[in-house]
Amino acid sequence: MNEFGLIERLKVFQNLSPEVPVGIGDDAAVLRLDARRYQLLTTDMLVEDVHFTRDVLPRQVGYKAMACSISDIAAMGGLPQTAVISIGVPGNIRQGYILQIYKGLHTCARAFGVSLVGGDTVRAPKFVINVALLGQVEKKYLVLRSGARPGDSIFVTGPLGGSLRSGRHLRFIPRVKEARFLVAHFKPGAMMDISDGLAGDLGHILRASRVGACLQEQAVPCYPGVNTRQALTDGEDFELLFTLTPAQSARLAARGPLSPLAACRCIGTITADCGRLLLQGADGRCRRLAARGFVHF
Amino acid sequence: MNEFGLIERLKVFQNLSPEVPVGIGDDAAVLRLDARRYQLLTTDMLVEDVHFTRDVLPRQVGYKAMACSISDIAAMGGLPQTAVISIGVPGNIRQGYILQIYKGLHTCARAFGVSLVGGDTVRAPKFVINVALLGQVEKKYLVLRSGARPGDSIFVTGPLGGSLRSGRHLRFIPRVKEARFLVAHFKPGAMMDISDGLAGDLGHILRASRVGACLQEQAVPCYPGVNTRQALTDGEDFELLFTLTPAQSARLAARGPLSPLAACRCIGTITADCGRLLLQGADGRCRRLAARGFVHF
Numbered sequence: 001m002n003e004f005g006l007i008e009r010l011k012v013f014q015n016l017s018p019e020v021p022v023g024i025g026d027d028a029a030v031l032r033l034d035a036r037r038y039q040l041l042t043t044d045m046l047v048e049d050v051h052f053t054r055d056v057l058p059r060q061v062g063y064k065a066m067a068c069s070i071s072d073i074a075a076m077g078g079l080p081q082t083a084v085i086s087i088g089v090p091g092n093i094r095q096g097y098i099l100q101i102y103k104g105l106h107t108c109a110r111a112f113g114v115s116l117v118g119g120d121t122v123r124a125p126k127f128v129i130n131v132a133l134l135g136q137v138e139k140k141y142l143v144l145r146s147g148a149r150p151g152d153s154i155f156v157t158g159p160l161g162g163s164l165r166s167g168r169h170l171r172f173i174p175r176v177k178e179a180r181f182l183v184a185h186f187k188p189g190a191m192m193d194i195s196d197g198l199a200g201d202l203g204h205i206l207r208a209s210r211v212g213a214c215l216q217e218q219a220v221p222c223y224p225g226v227n228t229r230q231a232l233t234d235g236e237d238f239e240l241l242f243t244l245t246p247a248q249s250a251r252l253a254a255r256g257p258l259s260p261l262a263a264c265r266c267i268g269t270i271t272a273d274c275g276r277l278l279l280q281g282a283d284g285r286c287r288r289l290a291a292r293g294f295v296h297f
Numbered sequence: 298m299n300e301f302g303l304i305e306r307l308k309v310f311q312n313l314s315p316e317v318p319v320g321i322g323d324d325a326a327v328l329r330l331d332a333r334r335y336q337l338l339t340t341d342m343l344v345e346d347v348h349f350t351r352d353v354l355p356r357q358v359g360y361k362a363m364a365c366s367i368s369d370i371a372a373m374g375g376l377p378q379t380a381v382i383s384i385g386v387p388g389n390i391r392q393g394y395i396l397q398i399y400k401g402l403h404t405c406a407r408a409f410g411v412s413l414v415g416g417d418t419v420r421a422p423k424f425v426i427n428v429a430l431l432g433q434v435e436k437k438y439l440v441l442r443s444g445a446r447p448g449d450s451i452f453v454t455g456p457l458g459g460s461l462r463s464g465r466h467l468r469f470i471p472r473v474k475e476a477r478f479l480v481a482h483f484k485p486g487a488m489m490d491i492s493d494g495l496a497g498d499l500g501h502i503l504r505a506s507r508v509g510a511c512l513q514e515q516a517v518p519c520y521p522g523v524n525t526r527q528a529l530t531d532g533e534d535f536e537l538l539f540t541l542t543p544a545q546s547a548r549l550a551a552r553g554p555l556s557p558l559a560a561c562r563c564i565g566t567i568t569a570d571c572g573r574l575l576l577q578g579a580d581g582r583c584r585r586l587a588a589r590g591f592v593h594f
Contacts, residue, residue: 024413024414024415024416025415026415028415029379029381029414029415031379031414031431034331041379041381041414041415041429041431042381042415043381043382043383043415043416043417043427043429044383044417045383045384045385045417045419045421045425045427046419047385047419047420047421047422047425049422050385050419050420050421050422051419082326082328082338084326084338084339084340084429085340086340086341086342086427086429087342088342088344088347088425116321117321117326117328117338118321118322118323118325118326118338118339118340119321119340120340120341120342122342122343122344122347122348123344123347124342124344124347124423124425125344125346125347125422125423126421126422126423128342128344128385128421128425130340130342130383130427130429132338132340132381132383132427132429134328134338134431
């Protein structure tokens with residue numbers, strides 16, 4: 001069993017209604033709100049010794065938990081709004097530690113205009129933090145994973161790789177500003193956040209859109225000290241991955257250095273070769289990449 | 298440190314806005330929706346070896362996780378609508394076990410008109426299930442914990458006690474039908490669901506409403522084989538606890554045997570003696586009760 005096989009099987013349990021245009025399988029669920037807007041709903045669980053260890057500062061754990069959920073809302077083109085927090089607390093924990101986790105949650109929430117409105121606190125053998133986050137998106141700005149088309153260019157909002165090793169995964173900035181600027185000025189075909197690694201997450205877009213992709217090895221932006229292979233497979237970057245038509249892509253290329261999208265890089269092209277992910281090296285030769293990233297289990 | 302002290306301290310971290318009329322400290326958070334309705338948002342975490350053990354059927358665990366959240370929405374007078382599920386899964390678990398948990402979640406969700414629209418599945422040392430549930434309530438039907446007034450009668454929707462011992466906590470029916478009938482035909486002052494025990498949960502209403510209460514020992518409805526002390530303190534009954542003015546209380550007393558509120562019992566009266574909870578015995582003598590129920594830690 002792995003996570004993605006399980007998610008496919010769990011889809012039989014979603015009982016969607018006309019109130020729920022998009023359910024399981026995107027960064028957030030899409031709910032009907034009014035004539036102009038959708039509501040977005042996402043949930044993310046962080047578990048001690050799986051996603052963080054006790055030697056990480058509790059403020060950073062709280063910050064990350066909130067930032068992961070905010071990133072999911074950004075990936076749909078939306079604005080985050082309201083969160084409820086569940087925390088499972090081991091018996092040997094001081095209250096100060098829990099308050100520091102909340103401080104981190106709160107710092108990140110406030111920075112992105114999110115109201116913390118409630119929660120549940122229970123006993124647990126290991127620390128568990130769950131953030132359920134509501135957001136909104138104008139109907140015309142909603143971006144799913146399923147809208148990539150052959151010929152589209154593929155972009156990332158910033159450099160990739162080494163996030164876990166460098167500790168960047170604890171202090172990353174969810175790309176809300178970039179996503180909102182993007183949907184307001186362009187029309188991305190598909191978008192998601194990179195949490196399990198570029199290759200694996202691009203695979204989700206390819207499957208959802210029934211297309212293939214060819215990435216340019218030289219074009220993938222890497223953090224200093226990170227090689228392309230790491231940039232392709234390391235998890236927890238939380239940059240956005242999106243596609244634009246060639247015409248829009250040319251318009252993005254003409255942006256100025258002060259644009260919120262200044263750090264965006266074009267890394268390849270969507271192809272009609274459904275499910276196939278290719279990597280073209282500096283020598284022009286293509287090799288096939290496994291569209292697979294970090295598998296949670 | 299205990300849970301309720303912690304919840305008080307966590308209130309400093311809520312950054313409420315005009316969009317959030319009621320935050321931390323009620324059964325669910327209340328969010329602005331439109332001129333006529335509020336949205337309700339609640340989150341509940343169940344942890345293996347704290348709230349259930351591996352020898353409970355996974356379908357029952359799933360059912361209970363969903364039912365607890367639905368009960369929170371009912372306690373506000375609302376209708377549950379949309380849920381997202383996070384599950385933490387130990388390494389040694391078969392996929393069938395997880396699917397059975399989802400089957401339980403789904404069975405309960407469908408029975409109460411709830412759409413399962415998404416989730417998160419992660420590795421964890423012990424099973425953890427978090428249900429985040431959205432609901433709605435007409436503004437005129439919203440019931441908080443803070444509206445009990447001296448002279449009001451106190452009701453429960455059914456018999457109490459022995460829920461954990463009897464296994465009833467795994468198959469209880471959230472009181473949505475009762476709550477909806479109640480808010481449509483009466484005007485309850487305060488309401489909540491009994492999860493930590495009658496005495497403790499009534500204490501929450503007394504503190505939120507700045508009132509006291511006197512319970513009639515003989516009037517507290519007990520499950521067969523359960524004594525009054527157990528009915529007062531056992532947790533996980535998930536019946537609703539609510540207050541009505543004397544006039545409305547007389548009207549409720551005149552209900553027929555087929556009313557959805559047929560099982561409701563008047564168990565006492567709200568007093569002006571802020572925070573004081575009394576129990577009046579068959580002999581007419583009053584003794585003080587600790588307004589304290591199950592403390593999670």
